[in-house]
Amino acid sequence: MDRIVSFLSERLKAPSSLNNYLAGLAAVSLIGVPATYIMYDRYMCSRMKKKMAARAQKSNSNMEELRRDLGKHSAIVDESLVQRSFQDLQTGLQNGTISASAVLRSYQAKALEVNDEINAITDVIKDAKTLAASLDALDSSQRGPLHGVPISLKESCGVKGLDCTAGFGEMIDIPMNQDAVLVQVLKSKGAVPFIRTNLPQGMRSFACSNPIYGETCNPYAPDRSPGGSSGGEGAIIGGRGSILGVGSDIGGSIRIPACFCGICALKPTSGRLRPVRRRGQVPPTDGPMGRDVNALVQFMEAVLSKELFTLDPAVPPIPFRREIYEGWKPLKIGYYVYDECTRCVPAVERAVMLAKATLQRLGHTLVEIKPYKVLYAFSKILMPAFVGDDGEGYKELLKYDRSCDLMYALFKLHQKPYYMRWVQAKLKELMSYNPVGIEGMRRESLRTITDWFLKTNEAKSYRKAFTETWLEQGLDAVICPCMPCVATTTGVDGKLLASVTYTSLYNVVNFPAGTLPVTKVTKSDVDKTMDSSYYNAKTDIEKILQEDSVGTEGLPVGIQVVGLPYNEELVLRIMTELETALKSGGP
Numbered sequence: 006m007d008r009i010v011s012f013l014s015e016r017l018k019a020p021s022s023l024n025n026y027l028a029g030l031a032a033v034s035l036i037g038v039p040a041t042y043i044m045y046d047r048y049m050c051s052r053m054k055k056k057m058a059a060r061a062q063k064s065n066s067n068m069e070e071l072r073r074d075l076g077k078h079s080a081i082v083d084e085s086l087v088q089r090s091f092q093d094l095q096t097g098l099q100n101g102t103i104s105a106s107a108v109l110r111s112y113q114a115k116a117l118e119v120n121d122e123i124n125a126i127t128d129v130i131k132d133a134k135t136l137a138a139s140l141d142a143l144d145s146s147q148r149g150p151l152h153g154v155p156i157s158l159k160e161s162c163g164v165k166g167l168d169c170t171a172g173f174g175e176m177i178d179i180p181m182n183q184d185a186v187l188v189q190v191l192k193s194k195g196a197v198p199f200i201r202t203n204l205p206q207g208m209r210s211f212a213c214s215n216p217i218y219g220e221t222c223n224p225y226a227p228d229r230s231p232g233g234s235s236g237g238e239g240a241i242i243g244g245r246g247s248i249l250g251v252g253s254d255i256g257g258s259i260r261i262p263a264c265f266c267g268i269c270a271l272k273p274t275s276g277r278l279r280p281v282r283r284r285g286q287v288p289p290t291d292g293p294m295g296r297d298v299n300a301l302v303q304f305m306e307a308v309l310s311k312e313l314f315t316l317d318p319a320v321p322p323i324p325f326r327r328e329i330y331e332g333w334k335p336l337k338i339g340y341y342v343y344d345e346c347t348r349c350v351p352a353v354e355r356a357v358m359l360a361k362a363t364l365q366r367l368g369h370t371l372v373e374i375k376p377y378k379v380l381y382a383f384s385k386i387l388m389p390a391f392v393g394d395d396g397e398g399y400k401e402l403l404k405y406d407r408s409c410d411l412m413y414a415l416f417k418l419h420q421k422p423y424y425m426r427w428v429q430a431k432l433k434e435l436m437s438y439n440p441v442g443i444e445g446m447r448r449e450s451l452r453t454i455t456d457w458f459l460k461t462n463e464a465k466s467y468r469k470a471f472t473e474t475w476l477e478q479g480l481d482a483v484i485c486p487c488m489p490c491v492a493t494t495t496g497v498d499g500k501l502l503a504s505v506t507y508t509s510l511y512n513v514v515n516f517p518a519g520t521l522p523v524t525k526v527t528k529s530d531v532d533k534t535m536d537s538s539y540y541n542a543k544t545d546i547e548k549i550l551q552e553d554s555v556g557t558e559g560l561p562v563g564i565q566v567v568g569l570p571y572n573e574e575l576v577l578r579i580m581t582e583l584e585t586a587l588k589s590g591g592p
């Protein structure tokens with residue numbers, strides 16, 4: 006400090022006492038201000054960590070309280086209840102042979118048991134018990150279609166009195182003042198929301214970890230990810246701790262965890278369950294996740310109701326069209342195994358080809374197609390929609406909450422001005438081959454209203470051209486991979502973000518897409534992946550997928566079924582036909 010004062014006083018060339026005073030002031034400012042800033046920042050970060058730990062602690066004690074309460078009712082898991090198919094459970098609840106309270110207790114106990122292994126629950130919903138008891142008091146004529154069905158909700162789904170943190174510390178203890186419309190409708194149909202489930206911070210990745218609730222594991226392999234962002238849903242349903250759940254999807258977040266955890270799911274057209282609200286040019290949507298396709302059908306049929314259209318008049322009043330779901334007319338279905346971004350591992354290619362052969366056997370016409378400009382959709386529409394604001398929207402949320410490595414690294418990267426990301430992308434290009442990731446890194450910034458208008462037009466033109474390619478070929482639907490891989494090792498997902506092109510394409514064009522498991526990885530699939538004459542991994546992502554395929558034998562492999570906008574019933578019809586045919590032995 007003395008040396009700085011004498012250096013500054015020499016420079017100031019003023020009478021020495023004033024000199025010393027000014028120099029001292031300057032030195033205090035030069036060292037003191039940044040030091041105070043750093044100390045304040047550290048203090049705020051550690052306060053944030055404490056707040057997050059306290060929130061997790063509160064959730065844990067809620068779970069312990071539930072465990073004690075269940076113990077009092079000697080509610081050990083009734084496996085005969087939790088192993089029932091959706092149809093059997095629904096029938097039992099409808100005809101009164103099982104009570105909503107008994108089903109709830111069994112699912113609560115099972116969910117806690119499964120959670121001990123996979124850490125999928127963020128909180129329990131305390132009202133569930135009262136809700137189930139009130140349902141048991143109804144007479145049979147008053148029972149709704151989902152009467153007594155326990156349902157899990159992604160943590161971001163609004164529940165009155167509970168916070169929706171999306172894994173951000175800043176969002177802790179800001180309770181919702183009412184249930185989300187979808188939750189209100191589900192309750193009016195008799196469903197019993199009972200737990201909330203984990204997600205990655207900010208829901209912008211297919212990992213499933215955040216600094217509040219930690220990491221969720223895949224129910225099939227604890228060292229692997231359940232996928233994301235609705236990973237808690239995927240894991241708890243895949244682990245049989247829930248039979249039906251609600252996830253959300255703007256890039257694949259319903260479908261990826263469903264595929265990784267061997268369950269079924271539907272990303273409806275955005276607009277079908279809630280009004281289209283675009284994030285940039287890409288609209289998010291909620292959707293059902295369940296153990297079988299019938300659970301999704303029952304969910305959609307129940308929810309597309311007068312209650313939904315009254316609570317939110319901006320939702321088009323299109324009820325579930327059974328005549329389309331139960332249609333018998335043979336269909337023209339396109340298929341592809343490669344989107345020209347990332348080549349799928351052989352298990353995934355085999356799954357699509359198995360579905361293709363099955364549908365052919367059922368009388369449908371299958372034609373190979375080439376999806377329209379997928380890299381363009383990812384880099385020019387999806388990426389600017391996520392981070393066209395250069396991460397400004399996340400700035401306040403991440404100010405003192407920087408312990409999620411993946412989110413913070415993405416934030417830092419996308420805060421950089423375009424020319425810096427361009428140089429970084431160029432350097433990366435020289436060192437490796439990752440075309441999708443590099444294009445994503447070079448995405449544009451939308452800084453002015455003109456940028457915004459131009460991007461809106463670009464997205465519209467893309468959607469129009471994409472739709473025309475379907476109409477010209479007379480396609481009713483398409484089957485394709487959901488991800489180019491099966492469940493990845495935990496932590497690897499961060500390096501594979503650019504592999505979401507198979508799912509995110511259908512967010513960009515806003516087509517409904519469902520996913521269902523069709524097979525499991527075999528030893529021969531793994532051997533083929535490791536054999537470079539068969540799986541010639543060229544891009545960085547393909548190389549990672551190749552390495553990561555060791556140990557995937559036995560893991561579920563899912564595919565996507567895609568339809569034209571507002572054709573959820575047709576997508577579900579094809580999924581049901583596939584599920585039924587595959588259960589009875591395949592083609």
Ligand SMILES: CCCCCCCC/C=C\CCCCCCCC(=O)NCC(=O)O
Nearest residue numbers: 208209210253254255256257258396416502
């Ligand atoms: C400032 C940090 C923002 C991070 C965003 C960076 C973009 C990363 C690039 C591509 C990966 C896309 C992954 C998409 C995963 C699925 C997201 C999703 O569907 N979320 C559901 C929802 O938001 O409801």
